[in-house]
Amino acid sequence: MAHKSPDPDLFYSLYTGIFKPQMIRLAIQIDLFSMLDDDPLSCPELAEACQCHPQGLQSLLDYLVAVQLLNCIQGKYSNTPTSAAFLNRRRKSFAGDWFMVETSPAVWDGFLQALRYGQPAYPIIPFEQDAWLESYRTPRLESSLEMWHAAGIDPMLNIPIRILDIACGCGIKSFALLQTNPSARVVCIDRPEVLDVSTCLAGRMGVRTRSSFRKGDLSTISLGSSEFNAALLGQITYYLTPDQNLELFDRIFTALLPGGLLLIDAAMRMEQPEEASSMIDFLTWASSGGGAYPFDAYKRWLLASGYQMVEQIGSTWLKAVK
Ligand SMILES: C[S@@+](CC[C@H](N)C(=O)[O-])C[C@H]1O[C@@H](n2cnc3c(N)ncnc32)[C@H](O)[C@@H]1O
Incomplete structure (x- = not known):
């Protein structure tokens, strides 16, 4: 239906969806889920393993608990079944590269070039x-x-x-x-x-x-x-x-x-x-x-x-x- 006045909520809804994949990209890039292959770890332990600042990491960990990619029991974090199967690089079923390609700025730049010049970008898809x-x-x-x-x-x-x-x-x-x-x-x-x-x-x-x-x-x-x-x-x-x-x-x-x-x-x-x-x-x-x-x-x-x-x-x- 055509709107008669500007709709800021429509505008917000058009870009805020990107935040979730970007947060998860960060977690994949620091290989967080692979660090939890064995025992549950605390934020300071994960900060050391992933070479991150503990304060920022704490917020990221809380976010990943909220989106069901981590469990937290008594301050120790572990993978959920989904992150254990698909985001832990040590598992055969790892699909993190797929996630990275689909959300990659470089791949989307390739689509921009395709749009301008009509030549397919041929991204490498895992x-x-x-x-x-x-x-x-x-x-x-x-x-x-x-x-x-x-x-x-x-x-x-x-x-x-x-x-x-x-x-x-x-x-x-x-x-x-x-x-x-x-x-x-x-x-x-x-x-x-x-x-x-x-x-x-x-x-x-x-x-x-x-x-x-x-x-x-x-x-x-x-x-x-x-x-x-x-x-x-x-x-x-x-x-x-x-x-x-x-x-x-x-x-x-x-x-x-x-x-x-x-x-x-x-x-x-x-x-x-x-x-x-x-x-x-x-x-x-x-x-x-x-x-x-x-x-x-x-x-x-x-x-x-x-x-x-x-x-x-x-x-x-x-x-x-x-
Ligand atoms: C979106 S998946 C579809 C898989 C399945 N047929 C389905 O319907 O769910 C596309 C599949 O095509 C395969 N594929 C793409 N190009 C191919 C090619 N040139 N030769 C062989 N397989 C190809 C990919 O490896 C991938 O498994």
């Missing part, structure tokens, strides 16, 4: 750390089953089905289906460091023996010919340019069996501007020349690659049949 985070998001199990169901693959049916999950990340979307259909198998493709995460999650979810892993770049790796009943492109097409998508859709067409299904999960631009998809549209364009393409663009590209029955089956899901 996708394996995002995969660790995603591998702990259990609500995604249910939404993944909903996605397969909407695509016409009933997760409850015990039928042999071979899936190709390209840019699989932690793999949770395919593993959810493998858990409910004991005859389903998946081939996961991603970068080697990300496949460490998906291999680990396949073990945790009890589907390791029906999952195989191929490391490589999706633009060059062989996808085979007439091998798969379904292929999944989850949250990857918006990082790719239109030409890269077209080329990938062609190769997936060859990899699918006749009647096979391509399922795409991606934010799509709406007719009316909307906060989440327009932000993804800008960020993916500025980082790699991609975009939150509208359904009509996908439909055009997929029909050009020979697919039929291209249908939008959810706000972020679409399917096409070979």
Whole structure:
């Protein structure tokens, strides 16, 4: 709704959200959470370990308790389960670099350059750390089953089905289906460091023996010919340019069996501007020349690659049949 007078509260709300990530950046930069890997420590002990001034550190510690990244019992601080898993550098599941990249002034300067000159910034993104985070998001199990169901693959049916999950990340979307259909198998493709995460999650979810892993770049790796009943492109097409998508859709067409299904999960631009998809549209364009393409663009590209029955089956899901 258009306001008729200036709104200072709107102005404050536009920038104050930045304070929280900046405070957490400071804690990551002094490696605070890694210092709490063993025993709880007091503020003076942490000040020494992190080489900080105790007075400033005391305020930061209080803030981190308030935002649930630290516990404090009788003046001794310890990590919460979230900071222990994702902000302690000594854990495999450390995701602090992901946090630093997403909030990095240098990365946002790169986006400014992209905005001025139209060249993507190509920041180095530690996708394996995002995969660790995603591998702990259990609500995604249910939404993944909903996605397969909407695509016409009933997760409850015990039928042999071979899936190709390209840019699989932690793999949770395919593993959810493998858990409910004991005859389903998946081939996961991603970068080697990300496949460490998906291999680990396949073990945790009890589907390791029906999952195989191929490391490589999706633009060059062989996808085979007439091998798969379904292929999944989850949250990857918006990082790719239109030409890269077209080329990938062609190769997936060859990899699918006749009647096979391509399922795409991606934010799509709406007719009316909307906060989440327009932000993804800008960020993916500025980082790699991609975009939150509208359904009509996908439909055009997929029909050009020979697919039929291209249908939008959810706000972020679409399917096409070979
Ligand atoms: C946002 S994650 C999506 C993960 C998963 N498919 C999902 O839907 O949650 C994007 C994934 O694409 C992978 N990726 C990006 N570019 C790639 C490339 N050129 N080759 C292989 N994997 C790539 C990243 O490593 C990352 O795991």
